[in-house]
Amino acid sequence: MRSAFASSASPVGLGLLPDPTRALSARLEDLDKGFPLHQMPLGFGTLAYRIAGAGPTVVLLHGIGSAAGCWLDVALTLRDRFRILAWNAPGYAGSTPLRQAHPSADDYAAALHQLLAHTGVSECVMVGHSLGAIVAGAYAARDRRAEVQRLVLLSPAQGYASHDAARREAVRTRRLTLLETEGIDGIAAQRASALLSNAATPAMQEWASWNMRQISPAGYRQAVSLLCDSDLLSRPAPAMPVDVRVGNHDVITPAAHGQAVAQAWNASFALIDGAGHACHIQCPAQVAEIVCRALPNRRAG
Template sequence: MSYAIDNLVPPLTADLQAQLALNFPVRTLEIAGGRQAFRECGAGPAIVLLHGIGSGSASWLEVAQQLGQSARVIAWDAPGYGDSTPLRSLAPDASDYAERLLQLLDALGIQRCVLVGHSLGAITATAFASGVQQQRISRLVLISPAQGYGHPSRALQRQEVRNKRLRALEQLSIKQMAEQRSPYMLSPAASPKALAWVRWNMARLNPDGYRQAIELLCSDDLLRHPPLSMPCEVHCGEADGITAPESCLTLAKALGATFNLIADAGHASPIEQPYVVAGRLAFAIKESLTGASL
């Protein structure tokens, strides 16, 4: 896939940026440990969206606009992303991110919600959903979940991934990283607009927050957390080249979750197929309210 990205970004993302400011604006809360940024729209049952390592709350825009017609949609900027204060630890694990998520839910008065984790966000979502506050999660949805490299059997991969990502951060600007990595987030059939929006989001990474997220990815393991007490479902883009469908299916089986593919989508399915993803999440909200299982 090759596009003249620099020429495409301004016109292709202008309308999305306008929608973002109007329909899904960023807000901040002062909490213990600093500031927490998030976006919110809609009213109704709550659904909370956690983004991946190369993204931010804005990546959920088109999904949120659909869900906001019948639900209260919250998308956070993870610690160190957007205007959110980084975590204190230089090498945080999922429990540190889960604690910050708890602070956000408490501050917003959310006692029960559907929790959604995309990519690296799936590790934080699973940690929270299996922790002491698990009764607050009615349903867990993982989209192209990253397992992480914390298991001892993945020690060699862990070191390779950490070194590669930290070296790229040192040698390239965030903008250059976004230009290089954004095409890999999508399917070969992705639209130029989708590519431009992935790149726009990735180009807004903060180095300190990204470093902490690298440590989370490399040191934690989604499957190390206790068994889930709520229904769980896993979805994956059929053309995902980062967390491949086979890997996501394996995780789904280990979690006792259902598994479904998202057609015509790569890793960044909330951007590439927002209406399909919104439909899946709307169904998850409905199921959480009825108590039915898929």
């Protein structure tokens, strides 16, 4: 039987890396055992999250077409040295949608604040992928209980609030029409492959699709509203250091988008070689290294 872990080690000494070619059944077993699901009560319902490991805390925020499980291989790689916390955003995979029909980034950040308080996080490195970058930016800008020591934005979405109304509504209509006509399974069937480069294995594509199917229709509608009505760069540059990384094969938020964020926020910028949009699924070892180097006193010389 194939081992769940590959024999190569991370350049930053994180030990054995999960085997990116393992089957979905093996991934789900790893998910249950190594990155288990928990729930916490909220005033309007529950919030689901996954947690593993011990040490300095890393908070992982997924994108619009995913869920906490997408971080599995990154979490398994980092858990021996760090405490890894990934939420299912409101409306995703067991988390109750927010009360607001059209929640703002600040509304998501308020829910995240409750999660970090519940799990006793006093300081962390926060990683936001795609739409998760908008939530991370909102959280970093608020009066926080948890100190964000550094922001890592992977293929950040900027949102469409700065675009003209026609462009903004076209994006909203296209996504919501697909939801109504095809459902969540149809969205996964049509969009999951776009998250990865052409070099992705079938196992990676299957994993991206499984995570995309964890969305609830209500949660997706709210997330589409967040995407269309937000502008990441409308906020001042965060007080803490920021790193922006983008897969060099990302066709959803390509390099130029990440460079614009990096320039506006005086952030470091680099490409992730071989990765598409879902870099943490396709190149988890490289993402784990990026996160590890973001921890205080652990940056490369």
